[in-house]
Amino acid sequence: MAKMWAGRSEKETAPIADDFNTSIHFDCRMYRQDIMGSMAHAAMLGHCGILTPAESAALQDGLAGILSDLDEGTLTIDPTAEDIHMFVEQTLTERLGDVGKKLHTARSRNDQVALDLRLYLLDEVKEIRALTLGLLAAITEQAERYKATIMPGYTHLQRAQPITFGHHLMAYAMMLRRDIGRLDDAAARMNVSPIGCCALAGTSFPIDRVWEASQLGFPAVTSNSIDGVSDRDFCVEFLSACAVLMMHLSRLSEELVLWSSWEFHFIELDDAYTTGSSIMPQKKNPDMAELCRGKTGRVYGDLIALLTTLKGLPLAYNKDMQEDKEAVFDCVDTVKMCLRVFTPMIAAMKACTCNMYRAAQRGFLNATDLADYLTKKGLPFRAAYKIAGQLVAYCIEHTTVLEELPLTLLQQYSERFGEDVYAAIALTNCVTGRTSLGGTCAASVEAQIASVRDFLAGQAKAEA
Numbered sequence: 001m002a003k004m005w006a007g008r009s010e011k012e013t014a015p016i017a018d019d020f021n022t023s024i025h026f027d028c029r030m031y032r033q034d035i036m037g038s039m040a041h042a043a044m045l046g047h048c049g050i051l052t053p054a055e056s057a058a059l060q061d062g063l064a065g066i067l068s069d070l071d072e073g074t075l076t077i078d079p080t081a082e083d084i085h086m087f088v089e090q091t092l093t094e095r096l097g098d099v100g101k102k103l104h105t106a107r108s109r110n111d112q113v114a115l116d117l118r119l120y121l122l123d124e125v126k127e128i129r130a131l132t133l134g135l136l137a138a139i140t141e142q143a144e145r146y147k148a149t150i151m152p153g154y155t156h157l158q159r160a161q162p163i164t165f166g167h168h169l170m171a172y173a174m175m176l177r178r179d180i181g182r183l184d185d186a187a188a189r190m191n192v193s194p195i196g197c198c199a200l201a202g203t204s205f206p207i208d209r210v211w212e213a214s215q216l217g218f219p220a221v222t223s224n225s226i227d228g229v230s231d232r233d234f235c236v237e238f239l240s241a242c243a244v245l246m247m248h249l250s251r252l253s254e255e256l257v258l259w260s261s262w263e264f265h266f267i268e269l270d271d272a273y274t275t276g277s278s279i280m281p282q283k284k285n286p287d288m289a290e291l292c293r294g295k296t297g298r299v300y301g302d303l304i305a306l307l308t309t310l311k312g313l314p315l316a317y318n319k320d321m322q323e324d325k326e327a328v329f330d331c332v333d334t335v336k337m338c339l340r341v342f343t344p345m346i347a348a349m350k351a352c353t354c355n356m357y358r359a360a361q362r363g364f365l366n367a368t369d370l371a372d373y374l375t376k377k378g379l380p381f382r383a384a385y386k387i388a389g390q391l392v393a394y395c396i397e398h399t400t401v402l403e404e405l406p407l408t409l410l411q412q413y414s415e416r417f418g419e420d421v422y423a424a425i426a427l428t429n430c431v432t433g434r435t436s437l438g439g440t441c442a443a444s445v446e447a448q449i450a451s452v453r454d455f456l457a458g459q460a461k462a463e464a
């Protein structure tokens with residue numbers, strides 16, 4: 001394709017330079033946003049009297065035709081075009097003749113590409129947000145199902161205190177609810193139009209930036225034209241919100257991998273979300289969880305790549321910034337794919353409740369409750385803690401558990417022990433007794449579930 005900017009140069013660009021420079025193979029995915037942006041621009045040029053009403057209408061019709069032809073596949077994107085902006089403008093000019101050449105009045109590719117990317121990401125954030133809500137709902141349903149299922153809670157991957165599986169799952173629900181908040185924050189700052197910043201300095205044409213922005217649904221425009229074309233904070237914020245979201249998926253993935261091992265055998269993943277081995281007939285591998293964990297690295301990479309690209313850039317636009325899109329697109333594709341596989345995998349997951357309960361019975365998970373018992377009987381916590389520790393050591397030496405020690409033996413350590421200690425350290429009571437706000441007892445977990453369900457219902461209402 002001949003260069004639309006051919007003017008001052010005496011030579012054609014070298015083919016290798018063209019290959020290096022071109023971005024059409026990835027920015028073609030923004031064709032819809034590019035055309036919508038151009039239609040709004042043509043409308044604004046007419047609205048402000050910069051073009052005649054007939055010219056403005058011809059441009060808008062021509063652009064609409066290109067959009068529907070691309071959608072229907074009757075027009076294919078020319079891979080030799082430099083980028084999507086050039087392809088659309090060139091096609092328009094081929095179709096309309098000279099009036100097509102008027103579209104780029106009071107505009108630059110610098111504000112155009114910033115606009116396209118914001119429009120594209122606003123759409124994608126909406127999708128990722130909806131997918132995240134779907135996962136949040138699936139996790140909350142599983143938490144409801146397993147709200148009374150006792151399992152060991154861990155610190156340092158050592159058995160710590162008994163909790164319920166529902167409580168554990170709701171911890172991830174809280175993370176996802178914050179992720180949605182982060183996506184919303186990113187979207188709010190993304191939702192500002194840069195169009196009309198032009199190359200960097202604005203324009204001497206009597207444009208109406210606010211009117212053009214409102215045609216595209218933006219509630220605001222960028223305040224400084226140099227910033228408007230240089231700013232990629234909205235991409236960085238999007239990537240970092242996604243990096244945190246992926247970090248959460250990765251932590252849960254790690255637990256799914258551990259829990260589905262024979263060593264734990266706390267869960268059974270559905271066959272539809274596991275794979276076999278080409279050699280070992282017995283294998284059932286949690287590949288989907290592993291891949292989500294692995295792909296988290298890609299998304300972190302996308303974030304760091306863009307931050308690094310931007311860190312030394314002088315104002316305003318630099319071609320380095322073309323590198324923003326592949327990082328953003330890779331992140332969008334990866335996060336959507338992970339969420340799409342994660343949600344049904346979680347929904348189909350089954351807990352092996354007996355194994356969880358058995359694991360909670362070993363490992364002295366009630367040692368804190370024993371110390372708490374003595375503390376409630378008047379002993380300072382540190383002193384109670386020490387006695388509980390000594391009793392754990394006794395149990396290890398004699399291969400027994402705290403709840404099986406006879407009262408006479410307990411009383412040798414402290415005369416404050418009474419018959420009621422056995423109820424205080426019974427596994428179920430260790431769970432039901434933790435009634436503090438956010439704690440593991442059933443009422444607390446139910447309140448957490450209710451709060452997330454309220455949030456989900458509010459989202460559904462806002463959507464309707």
Ligand code: ARG
Nearest residue numbers: 023083109110113317321322
């Ligand atoms: N393909 C370019 C990008 O993605 C579009 C902007 C080009 N602007 C320019 N002045 N060369 O950043």
